[in-house]
Amino acid sequence: MNSGETKKRIAAGRPVFGCWLEMCSPIAAEIVAQAGYDSVLIDLEHGPGSILDAVSLMHAVQGSACAPLIRVPTNDPVVLKRVLDIGVAGVMVPSVNTAAEATAAVSACRYPPKGIRGMAASIVRASGYGAHWREYTAAADDTLLIMCQIESAKAVDNAAAIAAVEGVDMLFIGPFDLSASLGHFGEPDHPDVRKRIAEIEAAAKQAGRALGGIPTPGRTAEDLLAAGYRLILADADVGLLGETARTRVKALRDAAATFD
Numbered sequence: 027m028n029s030g031e032t033k034k035r036i037a038a039g040r041p042v043f044g045c046w047l048e049m050c051s052p053i054a055a056e057i058v059a060q061a062g063y064d065s066v067l068i069d070l071e072h073g074p075g076s077i078l079d080a081v082s083l084m085h086a087v088q089g090s091a092c093a094p095l096i097r098v099p100t101n102d103p104v105v106l107k108r109v110l111d112i113g114v115a116g117v118m119v120p121s122v123n124t125a126a127e128a129t130a131a132v133s134a135c136r137y138p139p140k141g142i143r144g145m146a147a148s149i150v151r152a153s154g155y156g157a158h159w160r161e162y163t164a165a166a167d168d169t170l171l172i173m174c175q176i177e178s179a180k181a182v183d184n185a186a187a188i189a190a191v192e193g194v195d196m197l198f199i200g201p202f203d204l205s206a207s208l209g210h211f212g213e214p215d216h217p218d219v220r221k222r223i224a225e226i227e228a229a230a231k232q233a234g235r236a237l238g239g240i241p242t243p244g245r246t247a248e249d250l251l252a253a254g255y256r257l258i259l260a261d262a263d264v265g266l267l268g269e270t271a272r273t274r275v276k277a278l279r280d281a282a283a284t285f286d
Contacts, residue, residue, distance in 0.1 A: 030169035032065065032093040032115045033195065036236045036256045043247075044095065046262035050075035052086035054263040059092035067259055068096045070109075071120050081112050081151065095171070101127055103134035107144050110135060113152035116171030118198055123180045125187035132193035135172055137163060171195050173238060173257070177203035182222045189233035196257060197230040198238035199223055215244030227253060 036042055044065035045058045050073060058066055066087055068080045075083075084094045093115040098105050101119050109117060119131045133141040145163075147153045153162035174188055177200030181188065189197055201214035201223065210216040230237050231254065238257035241247045247260045 030165065032095075033169055033171045035064075036171065036196070039256065041251060041255075042093075042257050044257065044259045045266075046259055046264075047083055048073045048262050048264045049267075050079045050083070051263065052082050054267070055083045055086040058263060058266075059087040059090040063092055063261075065093040065095050065115070065257075067118065068094060068114075071097045071099045077108050077112060080109070080114075084112065084114075095173075097175075101131050101134075103130070103142060106131070106134040110143065110166075110170070111146060111150035111152055113150075115169075116173060116195075118173040118175055120175045120200070121177060121181070121203075122174035122188060123178055124184050125191055128174050128188045128191040128194050131174060132172060132191060135170060136167055136193065140167065167193075173198045175200050176226050178207040179204075179222070180207075182225055185226045185229035186232065189229045189235045194235060196236040196238050197226055198257065199226055201240065201242050214242040 032042060042064045044067050045063045047055050047058070047066050047068045055066060066083070068075070068083050070077070070080065080096060087094055095116040095118065096109050096114045097118040097120060098109055099120075101122060106117060106119075117135065122128050122131060134143060135141060137143045137145060147159035147163050148156040153159035172194055173196040174194050175198045176182065176185055176188070182204070185197065188194065201219065202212070204222065205211060205214045205216060205219045208216075208219055208222060210219055213219065227237060236257065237253070237255045238259070239250055239255050240259050241250060247258050250258050
């Protein structure tokens with residue numbers, strides 16, 4: 027699925043299911059893509075990888091139907107410029123707390139005169155290293171998915187204003203950071219947290235923006251779909267490996283115990 031198809035699919039109200047990539051492992055990325063996920067989210071905020079690592083992960087999923095998305099470490103125009111230049115289908119900007127910060131993120135993703143993105147399309151990976159740079163620059167605004175992450179009390183207060191910023195395609199809710207910000211650390215399903223999440227959902231729908239999020243112990247992927255979410259990142263490579271390994275080790279230990 028290329029960038030334009032991902033954005034069009036979400037705009038049409040169709041769900042996109044993704045998996046976080048935290049391990050910086052091209053092999054893990056390839057396995058995830060071959061499993062059939064619609065997208066991978068390369069995490070440069072909490073993951074240990076670099077932009078060069080991200081390119082390797084994108085190589086691993088290239089040729090599959092899995093679209094590469096990236097969460098940048100911070101709302102920085104230089105970081106955003108470099109990430110866009112490697113050819114991602116979408117960017118997630120963490121900790122967007124105000125409309126001004128959302129505007130800055132969108133501006134960093136757009137070429138002049140609409141934004142401030144540096145022009146190097148004649149040499150970067152996103153344009154086939156210049157092979158089709160004119161086509162790329164002409165279509166970039168229409169195909170890039172821009173996601174602002176709402177994960178603090180301040181961001182919820184400003185959710186309607188953030189959603190109203192032209193160029194913001196999606197509000198992606200971070201329930202765990204939000205719960206911490208609201209004084210309920212590690213309780214993403216606390217009633218107070220759920221109430222504020224409902225405010226974000228209402229703001230996004232009012233502005234015609236898509237919703238993205240992750241399941242929580244008390245709210246399944248099915249629940250998110252029913253609430254109108256269109257990007258659901260239900261899994262992570264670390265979690266899939268860790269949970270499977272722990273389950274297998276327990277089964278082996280239990281089997282061994284019968285011989286004691």
